Amino acid sequence: MSDNVLGSSVATILVVDDTPVSLRFLTTTLEQAGMTVLIAVDGPAALELLDHVTPDLILMDAVMPGIDGFKTTERIKADGRFRHVPVIFMTGLTESEHVVRGLEAGGVDYVHKPIVVDELLARVSVHLGNARIARGSQLALDTAGRPSFAIDRDGTIGWSTPLAATIIEQLFPDWRLQGGRLPPLLAATVQRLRGDDVAPGAQASLEIGDSIVEFTLLRCGSDGQRLFRLTETREGDDERLLAERHSLTSREAQVLIWISRGKQNREISEILQISPRTVNKHLEQIFEKMGVENRASATAIAVGTLSQ
DSSP states (O other), X not given: OTTBTTBTSOOEEEEEOSOXXXXXXXXXXXXXXXXXXXXXXXXXXXXXXXXTOOOSEEEEESOOSSSOHHHHHHHHHTSGGGTTSOEEEEESXXXXXXXXXXXXXXXXXXXXXXXXXXXXXXXXXXXXXXHHHHHHHHHHHHHTTOOEEEEOTTSOEEEEOHHHHHHHHHHSTTOOGGGOSOOHHHHHHHHXXXXXXXXXXXXXXXXXXXXXXXXEEEEEOTTSOEEXXXXXXXXXXXXXXXXXXXXXXXXXXHHHHHHHTTOOHHHHHHHHTOOHHHHHHHHHHHHHHHTOSSHHHHHHHHHHHHHO
16 A cells, blocks of 8 residues: 555554553554554453464553553563564553663563654654564575574573574474574574674584584674574585586586585595596586686685575
8 A cells, every 4th residue: 555654564453452442542543554463452461362373563562451561572572573563652651661671571661651653654654664574684684695604692582583493493403483583503603603702703613413603793782783694505515506506416516515625636625525527527528618718717716606
């Protein structure tokens, strides 16, 4: 719908409020702005609803009987599925400690009651846009073959690209992202890259079955968050990739791998248990198929292929 505050896509907003008058007002306001509205009358109802649907944004009443909005938000944000969903608190509380408490619980903003429609829609629009940009960036990392995740200062998973979560679930079938923590074996490896003296680019790896899992520290945030790239390789993956990408035989791909690792012909002949003359013949075929003249060019192309 082109005339809503969100542009061309329809946003789904979860409104959590125990006051019928507020629910009617907010539902009418948001629906007239072109959004889809879900309603929960208390914290437990909101948590139950989130087991079935993930909204784009949550409007949370701070003061409710039973589980208040602060505690409800803490529970929502403890679930990795909803870390990316912005929560805006609605409250008549104006003391600074209430604002701080809301932000510490995981909220991104406050609107004060009685709610001003234009202010509410402006804040909703801004936070939806920011959330979609952040989510799009995470998905773009997956699309580019860069499964990544972020670890907060206390060791919890701040966010994860879908592909990174899938890789970890395949390695550890009982693990789920919503648990908020990496499997202990992976957490211990990542811990080696979380020191204040560890610079971006540092790597750590471990073997799990026939897989080698490698973590690369990409960025250190000022808030203590660390961003990592996750790479899983299996025995023979590099060989298959080079063979497929450059139309090589399996043996030619093996020779190319060792060339890319700086090995000379005699060393390759010993590793692969073939004669140096045979290595030379394979190199001739490799150069022809890759359209290059020498091993330096072939190495550069091979390294580029494998780094993707």
